[in-house]
Amino acid sequence: MNGERRVAVTGTATVRARTIRDDADPPSGTRPAERPAAEPSGSDQPDPDPLHTGSPVPDPRQGEPPDTSRSMAVGAAAATALIRLQLGIALRTCAIVIAVVAGLPALLALAPGVAHAGVRGVPLFWPVLVFGVQPVWIAVALRQLRRAERAERELTAPAPGRGTAARTPRREPVGRP
Amino acid sequence: MVLPSVVDVVACATAAGAAGAAAGAWALRRWRGLPPGVARRPPRGLPRGVARGLARGLPRGVARGLARGRSRGLPRRPPADAAEQAAFATLHLITRASPPLRAGLTEDSARKAARRLRSLLGAEAVALVAVLPPSDDELDDLDDDHPDDDHQRVPAAPRLLAWDGAAHDAHAAEAVRDALPVLASGRPRVIAPELMGCRDPLCPVQVAMVAPLTVEGRVEGTLTVYWRSPSAARVRAVGEAARLVTGQLELAGLDNARIRLAEAEMRALRAQISPHFVYNSLTTIASFVRTDPERARALLLDFADFARYSFRNPRDFTTLADELRSIDRYLLLERARFGERLQFRVDIAPEVLPVAVPFLALQPLVENAIRHGMQGAGGAFHISIVARDSGAEAAISVEDDGVGMDPERLQEILSAPLGRPGPTGWGSVATRARRPGGDAGIGLANVDERLRQVYGDEYGLTVETALGAGTKVNLRVPKYRPGVFPD
């Protein structure tokens, strides 16, 4: 669009010339594709309040004081308790994982009879290893997720204040738009 | 790879492990120190040696050494005579003693400094006493708020920050008591053996010399040095050491002042953003009240959101996502005013949305583009905001096709002499002169300044512009920098 030359300026006093690409600047070059912009005359019915459509919170802001943090302040003792709790949850998960991962090989190695057991020539443990263990991991992962999230919710929203509790997990729900 | 940690391990293991062994080692060193000729540290002549080295041998030796190193590429060559050697050793000790205190007078820095000062002076023990409120978070990063108010109320009492050397058990308790008169008077003091009242004839701590640490006319603490016997040279050496410490503390004070000034300007910027904008927005909204009350309400809410973001967040960092959201509100309000004339395009790599950016690092750039770029231009005005992922950094640019700026003029604004790192570090950032009509670059200059301050000099803005050719502002934000979190 404009064939002028711009000059690059940085604070450290280096000035270098910059030639502009001939196919014009991105802002102006993309113009034809643009959607009609909102007009001051008020013909923008389909997009009345774009800011708030994205937020799953209905509109609780109106009644709130201007500065609400997401939750109540947390004391150091409560924080330590949360860390302990989370560690407990994580360790329990870890115990399950270790039990399975350590238990299965031990069972198969120390009791060869189990390893050889089979139906019609197909050793029974083959399908167990291929199909059986992965669902356990999925279940354990979901259990861990639920417990950890609940622990956090209970910390940050101890009171029955639903309004604040509803906001904590408000990031995108699982699922791809 | 450097392995100081292993050394630390050993050091700490011995320190924590055996006080008895440490005492034994001390005895050993003292015993070995007794034969006069063999002593490795100059027993008595040290201060004089230092003085002589500093006065004569040192400048020549340093100059010669530097010249040699440069001309022949020989980095190291043993100095010719003993005086030079002593001078180098002393210089080394001095340079090592200085840095810790640059962080201010804290227990941590005092502990390190005391150790180094003791080896510099060759004294039996060194104590640092300070009149400071107890503080825990000097070392904490920017991500902490500054709840200093609580600390201010703690009564300032002199306390022993560090004791390095022998006889900690016997004399450390008296260090504060001995320092009190000096703290009150601001004059150095020598405490004779009789006054020390040490009954143990073998105790190495017989004489104490207390020098005040006076920063900007206030006695902030004392440096107490303990010897086996007094001498005039030692008194002088202690005085010099106190001056060295004072110098470092003054620099630390300057650092603090600089940070406080930057904060002040930050607040000023936040307050300054709006006057025009507030007026314009409210006028625009008012014009909708009758024709389109729904829209007026929505805009008013946007305005409230925008203001809340601008004023509320007391912390210095936010995420790119939040900053973009604020820009969105800003653009909505401006669009209500300019309508079809203002066109924008936003192109964001989702990967960089969580990147921590200084609070209000982008919004002023957009505001600047609109306020300045739209001046006098009649046609449509395009602005495009692009954020890309580029390895360990995010590359962000704000581009418009407005009237542009005179590069030299902009250069002048951006590199105003104040606030540049000068020979003594950062200058003040707050006193940039505001020229009449030179409003355009102030937002840019401020953002530039803050980026450089937070991330280092190589992360300043790069502006590509010319009169009539629009403007493109580029900035880079590292995804991680110590102490930078959207907390």
Added chain:
Amino acid sequence: MTALAVAAALIALVALLGTAGVRSRRSARAAADFQVASRGVTPWWNASAISGEYISAAAFLGSAGLVLAYGADMLWLPIAGTAGYVLLLAFVTAPLRRSGAYSVPDFAEWRLGSRSVRRIVTGCVCFVGWFYLLPQFRGAGVTLRVLTGAPVWTGWAVVVAVALLLAASGGMRGITAVQAVQFWLKLVAVAVPAMVLLTVWNLAGAPDPVGATPPNFERATRVQVRTAAAVTVPAAVTVTVRGRVDGAVRDGERVPLAPGRHTIGAGTDIRFPAGAPVPHAERLPVQDGATWATPFGRAEENGLFRTYSALLGVLLGTMGLPHILMRFYTSADGAAARRTAALVPVLLALFSVFPALYGTLGRLYAPELLMTGDTDATLLMLPQRMLPGPGGALLTGLVTAGAFAAFISTSCGIVVALAGTISQSVRRRNGVTAFRLGVVLALAAPLAVLPRIGPQGAVGLVTMALCVSACSLCPLLVLGIWWRGLTAAGAAAGLLAGGGFAVAAGLARLFSGPSAGWPQDVLAQPAAVVAPAAFAVMIVVSLLTRRRVPRRADRALMKLHLPEGTPVR
């Protein structure tokens, strides 16, 4: 025809990834789009990208080959890999995201406030990445060699070219989307042929893949040996040879091979009659059906230890993979990161069924791979073997696209992670220059080593990388996140001890052949010994340097574990 299908598949792959990359950048022109533009990467999408990066050449090609060669003993690895993500979810993700660290060295510096620990961690990250790149290069080489007969280095060149392209484009345009798309591509590329081949197998009367004897050639088969090899012949067989066997040059003569060891020259053509027992490459065990199908069936010396050690290495190593950890930075906050991590096992479980299937079918239909030793190519060979004609070629093209997606996504992930980490430590330079420098460094080290290492399966190399990570980065992360008492000295000592030994063991294993006995077993799978030792060293040294616990440890721990934006009183 196969070559044509392969070429078409590669072109389609490139086109697909290009589209994904361009489309993923969120553009907004109208106000409503702005909300979309400033929305982060969703957990589901990010989990796909993570799985995409994790399913490397090793998982895609290698595990099927391992099942073919070793049987049931290799079913543990996918299990441990998925379990590793469960532990990652439990111990690391949310806190790591909350720390705001981009890379593991960032985390170490932030938590411990020590530049030297940072440097050590950077070293560990580099070694993990380099070890992890090796199998990607090898996999690419094997794939191209098996499919087109090109020399191995062409495969390496492809990977290098892609990585350099990435660096030259100044970063990663829409890399999350590209990685996520590649995961689903890989899943399709492995699942669709599996369904077809299973149907074929069923139609053929569902022959028993296990069998009572070592594998046989089902029908008369011609095997081309490209590189000189030594093989074990399990039972006497008479073959037609064109080339060099046991040092003698033959030209289409019938040669009886007695049971035992034989050497075959490069470029030799051997024709086996139907039902002939398959000679095995020297390093692979000859197993009858029952042994193959039974865990610990071979009654190996220290088999249980090796299994446990490999499992532990994979389990803990998954926690410290730098390219995976870096992906969590893309999540909006700690909670989103945690959800992301919880979804990964679901995706990996979908994938993990297939290697066993292909390995089993391979024993039936592509047993000559046991002879050439190219077991990594099982997946690539099967479609042509079971379904000669255009259908097979089509499936081969699909599998090839998946295989290349596997090399490219994992290598790009690692190269980006390494380059990002390295560029952070050369701060003087301009960001883009530093990043490019990092890319070159990340590629140069494995390329220098690659021509010098002996024959190694892709999975073996990956377990090595995981082992280094398990012995160095994993203890650092776990202790740094959960224990306030960790000191810089402790972390450094543990990293040097654990990481150092693991790297040394890895190098020793790279440059020496496989062998047996306790010391060799420990050297081959050091995780069970070294990882606990690294934990112990970190804890003990930290306790010894108790006075040096960083003063901000408590606040750091709070920041790690409290949800973002929770004010602390």
